[in-house]
Amino acid sequence: MINVLYIHGMGGGGDSRIPSILNSFFRNGGECGQGDVRVVVRTYDFDPEKAYVQIMEWVEELQPKLIIGESLGSIHAIRISGVPHLLISPALNAPIFLNALSWLTLIPGVSRLFGRIYKPREGDRQAMDFSFRILRKYSAHRKAALSNSPARGSRDSFIAFIGLRDHYRRSGVVSIRSWKRHFGDTAVLYDGIHFTEEEHIHALIIPEICRILNMK
Numbered sequence: 001m002i003n004v005l006y007i008h009g010m011g012g013g014g015d016s017r018i019p020s021i022l023n024s025f026f027r028n029g030g031e032c033g034q035g036d037v038r039v040v041v042r043t044y045d046f047d048p049e050k051a052y053v054q055i056m057e058w059v060e061e062l063q064p065k066l067i068i069g070e071s072l073g074s075i076h077a078i079r080i081s082g083v084p085h086l087l088i089s090p091a092l093n094a095p096i097f098l099n100a101l102s103w104l105t106l107i108p109g110v111s112r113l114f115g116r117i118y119k120p121r122e123g124d125r126q127a128m129d130f131s132f133r134i135l136r137k138y139s140a141h142r143k144a145a146l147s148n149s150p151a152r153g154s155r156d157s158f159i160a161f162i163g164l165r166d167h168y169r170r171s172g173v174v175s176i177r178s179w180k181r182h183f184g185d186t187a188v189l190y191d192g193i194h195f196t197e198e199e200h201i202h203a204l205i206i207p208e209i210c211r212i213l214n215m216k
Contacts, residue, residue, distance in 0.1 A: 002213060005064040006041040007055065009071030009091070013043035014124035018070060018088065021201050022209070032210030040064070044076075046128045048095075048141035051076060059083075066212050071174075071194070078158070079145040084212045087160040088205065089194045091168060092146075092178045095138035102135035149182040157212075158183050161204055163192035 006019040019041040026037045040062055044051040055076055059067075066084050069077025074090035105111045114130035148154045160179055168174040174194065179187050188208075192200045 002037045003062040003064045004037060004039045004066045004068060004209065004213075005055075005058060005062055006039050007067065007069045007073035007076045008041055008043070008126070009073045009089075010046075010094070011118060011121075011126055011128060012070065012073065013126050014041055016041055016070070018196060018201060018205075019068075021198055022206065025202070025206060030206070032206075032213060037209075037213065039068075043124055043126050046126055047134045048076075048137050052079065052141070055080070066209065068209075074160075075142055075145045078148055079141075081148050081154065081156055084157045085159070086205070086208060086212065087158065088196055089162060089166055089168070089174055090160050090179065091173050092142075092182070093175055094173045095142035097171070097173060098135045099139040101130075102132050105130055105132045105135060146182055150184055151182045158186050159208060159212075160187040161196065161200075161208075162187050162189055163194060163196065163200075164189055165192060166194040168194050 006022070008016040008019070019039045022039045026039070031037065040058070042058060044054045059080055064083060066086060067077045067080050068086045068088065069075070069090065070088045071091045072094045074087040074092070075095060077085055077087060105114070111130045118128055146152065148156060150158070160183065162174060162176055162179070166174050176187060176189070188204060190200055190204060196205070
């Protein structure tokens with residue numbers, strides 16, 4: 001069994017859409033070649049320090065051949081060294097915004113307001129705690145992740161898929177310029193949105209998974 005560890009984005013979880021599509025593809029005979037591929041996705045803590053401990057335990061357990069990170073989960077994925085990385089809509093600058101928002105949570109009621117605005121769907125989903133204590137940790141989390149970038153000497157492989165109609169590009173949460181600064185010209189730009197349409201998952205993501213896993 002070939003394990004691929006999928007790290008979901010903010011408010012995602014064990015029943016996130018994209019890993020479900022990937023697993024359905026591989027389970028139904030859509031194999032890249034010999035061997036079975038299993039995409040493992042688990043719900044992790046919103047506190048980035050606790051999440052890092054959880055995810056590293058999963059890496060030790062699963063020994064994945066590929067790490068996939070989606071949106072804010074891309075920061076967690078990048079932080080893992082010694083394995084190929086595939087990033088979907090990488091929100092490299094989201095921790096900057098979360099750190100800035102942390103000061104607003106000192107105003108009474110603001111944390112509860114953020115919790116209502118960004119309430120995840122029902123199901124196996126990440127519970128979010130918009131407290132000052134947790135949001136302030138995201139700046140150091142981003143710094144630790146980018147220390148594993150090619151710009152800082154990492155020899156890991158990275159490829160990102162960024163939709164040209166991703167609405168988070170307007171705010172800079174998702175930034176092609178930031179990606180190039182840290183990872184070079186390794187982003188695939190396509191006519192899609194932040195929540196990658198299924199047609200692009202089949203046309204772009206799955207073939208790249210197969211290429212990385214050296215399956216024909």
